[in-house]
Every structure is written in structure tokens, then in C-alpha cells.
Amino acid sequence: MGRQPCCDRVGLKRGPWTIEEDHKLVHFILNNGIQCWRTVPKLADLQRCGKSCRLRWINYLRPDLKRGALSEAEEDQIIELHARLGNRWSKIASYFPGRTDNEIKNHWNTRIKKRLQLMGIDPLTHQPIDKEKYQHEPDDKTESLSITETYDKRNETENFIENANDISLPNNMLSENNNEELWNKSFKTMSTCYSPSISLEAEESINFSTASNVAAAPAEEEDSVQQWMDSIFSCAINQLEEDLFLLRKYN
DNA sequence: AACGTACACAACCGCTTCGTG
DNA sequence: CCACGAAGCGGTTGTGTACGT
Structure with a gap:
């Protein structure tokens, strides 16, 4: 027996959300809250599955989301956290109030990975891609410094994480x-x-x-709208x- | 201007985890 | 303890857009 689909897909809409759909979902959630995602589409008059509604709300419509590009400091923190936690995007995102796991995952895959590779660091292991090269070329101060700077921030990050755990944010x-x-x-x-x-x-x-x-x-x-949300x-x-x-x- | 390519990010899929009876 | 359903999570895909030729 195969796995059951998360919802009855017949007649359900997929793909990008329209403003009207967003409007319906936000209006419904703010007036009724979230009891069960499965029932949300029906009650909110949406031709979507509950999972899709949940994702749209969490990743895009939540009023506490922070907009705009991630700063270099945030990128550095993501690198540090990734070195400690691996691909646990949800856990990493919990240290960045207003950022979603999807956003951080996308940012990692599209930018940070490349940045690390340019620095000669394997994004998976956080180790120099070619250890021998580094052993034989100690004079390459630019790369050595980048790696040192990144990885010697560990203590700094420990403090950051401890502090972040104390912050009362959603x-x-x-x-x-x-x-x-x-x-x-x-x-x-x-x-x-x-x-x-x-x-x-x-x-x-x-x-x-x-x-x-x-x-x-x-x-x-x-x-x-921004002021309103703020x-x-x-x-x-x-x-x-x-x-x-x-x-x-x-x- | 038209086309192809690369990139960013929104959205989906399916597995795992959690809560409940 | 087990079964089941719902939610959470991470990997992957799809789509829109910017840029180069």
C-alpha cells in the first residue's frame, strides 16, 4: 500500500499564489487563528491544500517576517551555525528572528555556498577544499585570513547563540x-x-x-504597509x- | 529585438517527528 | 506499545527575471 497523498489534489490549484489568495488566507488566519491546516483552505475558500497554505503563511505572509537581503554579518552567523548544526535549516533559522528556514536554505544554496567555495572552503565539511594546497602555500594570506577569520569566530558565535536563546522572539x-x-x-x-x-x-x-x-x-x-506590519x-x-x-x- | 543562460527564490514533494486515542 | 493523522522539515523543482550575446 502506497503512501497516501497529503490531500485530495483534484481541483486544487498549484503554483504561485495570487494577491487575492494571500488576502483570503491572511484574513482567515487573523480572524480565526490556526487550529488545523487541513481545514484552513475549505474554511478560507481557497483551492489549495492545507500544506500549501501553511507554507505560504510561514514563508511569506506571517506579519513578523523580516524583509530584505541578509547582511554580511548574518551570512557569517549562518556559516558558523551551519558548521555546528549542519543542514538543520529550521534550527539555524530560529537564531534569526523574522527569517525563515526556506529563506536561509535558499540563501545558503545560491550565495553562501559559492562564497565559501571561492574562499577555498568545502561548504559541506567547512574544511579547506585542498588541504595540501594550504599546507604548501602558507603565504596566501588572503585565503588564510578568510578561513581564520571565519573559524576563529567560534567563541563569538557561542556567545551569540547563548544570547539568542535568551531573546523572547517568536x-x-x-x-x-x-x-x-x-x-x-x-x-x-x-x-x-x-x-x-x-x-x-x-x-x-x-x-x-x-x-x-x-x-x-x-x-x-x-x-x-511596512509601518502597519512593524x-x-x-x-x-x-x-x-x-x-x-x-x-x-x-x- | 530576440533568444539563450544563469540566478534567486517561491513552492512542492515526500520522509520524519510528534501528539493523541 | 501501537496506529494513525497532522505538522515539521529538508531536498528538489518550477518559475520569473536579469543579463549577455
Whole structure:
């Protein structure tokens, strides 16, 4: 007996999401929360499978996502974390609030891998690709320095990781089972402060910043959406920090 | 201008893990 | 302990776009 498909694919849409679909999904989640992804498409009137909805929300629509390219410092941290954790993208992403595992994985595959290869480092093992070459060419200070710089940051990264574990941010909380309830509670708070604006305005005119419409959207509109999202996120973060404080106090 | 190629990233697939009865 | 379903995760593919010829 073969594996059962994750959903009944007959009549289900695939491929890139439209703004209207995004709109429906966000509107539904913010008003109802997430109980079961399987039921989301039906209840939200979407011709998608639950898995697709989940992915779209997590990787693109969540209000706490950070936009924009990863900085060089972030890249360095990813390299360090990858050296420690391997391809555990979800775990790595948990150290970068607002970044998704998919985003980091893609960035690794398209850029960081090449950067390391150019530096003469094997992205899989994090060791020099040709050890003999390095032994015989100690005068190549550029490459030696790059490797030294990258790998001597280990202690620095240990501190970074320890600090990151202490920060009360959604990704970290999601990664810890004992904080899941706290996060769920905070998500409800986020929804509460998020919903009114969407209820009043979303039906008519809000354009979400999707890849396909960002370029076409007027700068003012893009700014206002960003401000809107920032305010929602800071509202949720305040609640998260308060909750975490109480959690620590009474634990 | 038209075509081919490379690149970035969104989305999908299927396996694993987790929670529940 | 086992079976089952749902969610999570990482590898892979598909698609849009930028760039070169």
C-alpha cells in the first residue's frame, strides 16, 4: 500500500499564489487563528491544500517576517551555525528572528555556498577544499585570513547563540515546546491588535507586499504597509516579553 | 529585438517527528 | 506499545527575471 497523498489534489490549484489568495488566507488566519491546516483552505475558500497554505503563511505572509537581503554579518552567523548544526535549516533559522528556514536554505544554496567555495572552503565539511594546497602555500594570506577569520569566530558565535536563546522572539519560542502555549497566547494578542485594521480596510484596498506587486506598488503604500506590519509586530513582541518575564518569574 | 543562460527564490514533494486515542 | 493523522522539515523543482550575446 502506497503512501497516501497529503490531500485530495483534484481541483486544487498549484503554483504561485495570487494577491487575492494571500488576502483570503491572511484574513482567515487573523480572524480565526490556526487550529488545523487541513481545514484552513475549505474554511478560507481557497483551492489549495492545507500544506500549501501553511507554507505560504510561514514563508511569506506571517506579519513578523523580516524583509530584505541578509547582511554580511548574518551570512557569517549562518556559516558558523551551519558548521555546528549542519543542514538543520529550521534550527539555524530560529537564531534569526523574522527569517525563515526556506529563506536561509535558499540563501545558503545560491550565495553562501559559492562564497565559501571561492574562499577555498568545502561548504559541506567547512574544511579547506585542498588541504595540501594550504599546507604548501602558507603565504596566501588572503585565503588564510578568510578561513581564520571565519573559524576563529567560534567563541563569538557561542556567545551569540547563548544570547539568542535568551531573546523572547517568536522563532525561538516556536522552537521550544515548553513555550508553545506562551506563543499561542501571544499570537492571539497579535491577531487582536492586527485584526481591526484588516477588517476595516483589507476588504477593499490593502495590497500585501508580494514579490509580484512590490515593484509596481507606490512607495508610499509600501511604507504604510511596512509601518502597519512593524506596529503589529512590536505589539506582539511587547506581549511576548511581558509573558516571558512572568514565565521566568514564576518558574 | 530576440533568444539563450544563469540566478534567486517561491513552492512542492515526500520522509520524519510528534501528539493523541 | 501501537496506529494513525497532522505538522515539521529538508531536498528538489518550477518559475520569473536579469543579463549577455
